[in-house]
Each structure stands twice: as C-alpha cells, then as structure tokens.
Amino acid sequence: MLKESDSFTRNQGFLFGNLVTSPHTSKYYISNEMKTKGSDCACYFPPEMKQAKTIIMNIVNEQRKERKIYEYEVQGDWNPNIAAVNCYANSKEVVNWHSDKLTHLGPMPIIGSLSLGVTRQFRLRRFGNEESNSNRQPSAIYSIPLKHNSLIIMWPPCQEHWKHEVCPQNSIDKHPIAGFKRINITFRQSRDEYGSEMTPTCHHGEQCMLKPVFNGRNMGRYFYSCNAGGPEGKCDFFEWLDIGKRKKEFEEKLKQRKSVN
Ligand SMILES: O=C(O)CCC(=O)C(=O)O
Numbered sequence: 015m016l017k018e019s020d021s022f023t024r025n026q027g028f029l030f031g032n033l034v035t036s037p038h039t040s041k042y043y044i045s046n047e048m049k050t051k052g053s054d055c056a057c058y059f060p061p062e063m064k065q066a067k068t069i070i071m072n073i074v075n076e077q078r079k080e081r082k083i084y085e086y087e088v089q090g091d092w093n094p095n096i097a098a099v100n101c102y103a104n105s106k107e108v109v110n111w112h113s114d115k116l117t118h119l120g121p122m123p124i125i126g127s128l129s130l131g132v133t134r135q136f137r138l139r140r141f142g143n144e145e146s147n148s149n150r151q152p153s154a155i156y157s158i159p160l161k162h163n164s165l166i167i168m169w170p171p172c173q174e175h176w177k178h179e180v181c182p183q184n185s186i187d188k189h190p191i192a193g194f195k196r197i198n199i200t201f202r203q204s205r206d207e208y209g210s211e212m213t214p215t216c217h218h219g220e221q222c223m224l225k226p227v228f229n230g231r232n233m234g235r236y237f238y239s240c241n242a243g244g245p246e247g248k249c250d251f252f253e254w255l256d257i258g259k260r261k262k263e264f265e266e267k268l269k270q271r272k273s274v275n
Pocket residue numbers: 098100109114127136178179180198200
C-alpha cells in the first residue's frame with residue numbers, strides 16, 4: 015500500500031464556483047463482488063486489503079450484536095465492498111472538516127477506518143443544531159491520535175451529526191517504515207438500494223446527492239439535491255427520500271431483473 019500510494023492522485027472539484035484541489039492524494043478500491051454489479055472502477059481490493067476487510071468486518075459485526083441497530087441502517091451483517099484510501103504525505107497534508115457522503119451508502123452508514131504509518135490527530139465535532147444555538151458557541155472538538163494499525167469505527171449516526179477532519183500538525187514523529195506518510199483506509203458498504211440506478215437525476219441530468227436534515231422540524235429525514243449546480247450555476251432540484259417507497263421500488267427492480275434472467 016505504501017508503494018501503491020505513490021500513484022494516488024489529487025481529486026479536483028468545484029466549491030462555490032472555485033476549482034479546489036484535494037489537500038491529500040487518494041484512490042478508490044472495490045471488492046470483487048462489486049465487479050459483477052457493473053462498476054467501471056478497475057481497482058480491486060489487493061490481498062492485504064481483503065485480509066484487513068475480513069478482520070474489520072468481523073470486529074464490526076461482533077460489536078453490532080451488542081449495539082442498537084437503527085431502522086435505516088444496513089440490516090443483517092455489515093459487508094464493506096468499497097474502500098476509500100487517503101495518503102497524507104507529510105504533516106501539512108490534511109482532510110478538511112466534512113461528513114462522509116451518503117449518496118451510495120444510504121442513511122446511517124458504518125465506516126471502518128484503518129490508520130497506517132505516522133500518528134495523526136483525527137478530530138470530530140458535532141454540527142447539528144448550530145443555527146438554533148442562541149449562544150452560537152462553537153461545538154467542542156474531540157481529538158483522537160490515530161496510531162499505526164489503529165481502527166476507528168464511525169457508528170451511525172456519526173455522519174448525520176458529526177464532522178471529522180485530519181488537521182495540519184507542526185510536527186509529527188517519523189514512522190520507521192512509512193516515514194512522514196500516513197495512509198488511511200476507510201471501508202464502507204455501498205448499498206444496492208442507493209446505487210446509481212436508484213439515485214434521482216436533476217433537471218440538468220446530474221446525479222443528485224443524498225443529504226440528511228440535521229436540525230429543525232424535519233431532522234431525521236433525508237433529501238436529494240444537486241451539487242453540480244447546472245449550466246446557470248444553480249439548480250433547485252429537491253426530493254425527499256421516502257425510505258419505505260425506496261425499499262419497495264428496489265424490491266420491484268430486483269423482481270424485474272430476475273424475470274429478465
Ligand atoms: O484519514 C482519515 O482518518 C479520515 C479520512 C476521511 O475522513 C475520509 O476519507 O472520508
């Protein structure tokens with residue numbers, strides 16, 4: 015993975031009309047079973063990643079026996095089939111405050127995050143109810159040092175209520191093998207129910223993003239909106255996610271697929 019990380023690339027995207035380049039490099043991997051689902055990504059889990067996946071999957075599923083399972087999260091065993099791998103080349107490479115995208119993971123995802131190499135600070139802060147907070151106090155920031163070979167599990171509803179970042183540091187201790195590099199593998203489960211076929215497209219033909227409502231009277235609901243903005247730089251597409259309806263539509267799709275085969 016250390017060797018492979020030299021070929022990782024920086025994502026680019028538009029943020030409020032400005033082209034921004036990712037402050038770290040990354041690469042996406044998929045499991046073999048995703049191959050049959052028509053994904054065009056050619057990077058399959060290498061053998062070591064498969065081994066790590068199995069270990070992490072077993073830990074998560076064991077812990078889930080003792081945990082509350084939310085209605086909207088994946089039912090049955092958690093089975094990660096994609097991995098986003100980030101590489102931070104030095105102490106100034108970061109990932110900025112964000113919560114992970116729900117579009118293909120669906121509501122209440124579980125994310126198993128394995129750290130390799132240099133120890134970096136992983137920070138978390140709550141973001142719901144910020145506007146309704148009359149004092150406008152910024153929420154507390156929790157900082158967790160993630161050592162080589164440590165696992166952090168972001169349980170639901172972490173992505174709905176918390177943001178996370180890996181912040182720049184003035185100094186870091188050199189790792190005997192990785193030097194100043196840190197590699198982070200986040201294992202995620204892409205759910206067929208939230209696959210591209212099931213994701214609405216806006217009036218401009220862009221795939222929409224699934225987002226949670228994190229405060230106010232609609233808190234707990236999810237909606238689709240367009241991030242791309244459309245040709246005029248704005249797109250007002252909006253659609254509530256009806257989870258019951260989605261389940262039925264997906265079952266219907268499965269039945270149709272079976273009858274075609
Ligand atoms: O590097 C980390 O620990 C976090 C990575 C992350 O948040 C992400 O890839 O979404």
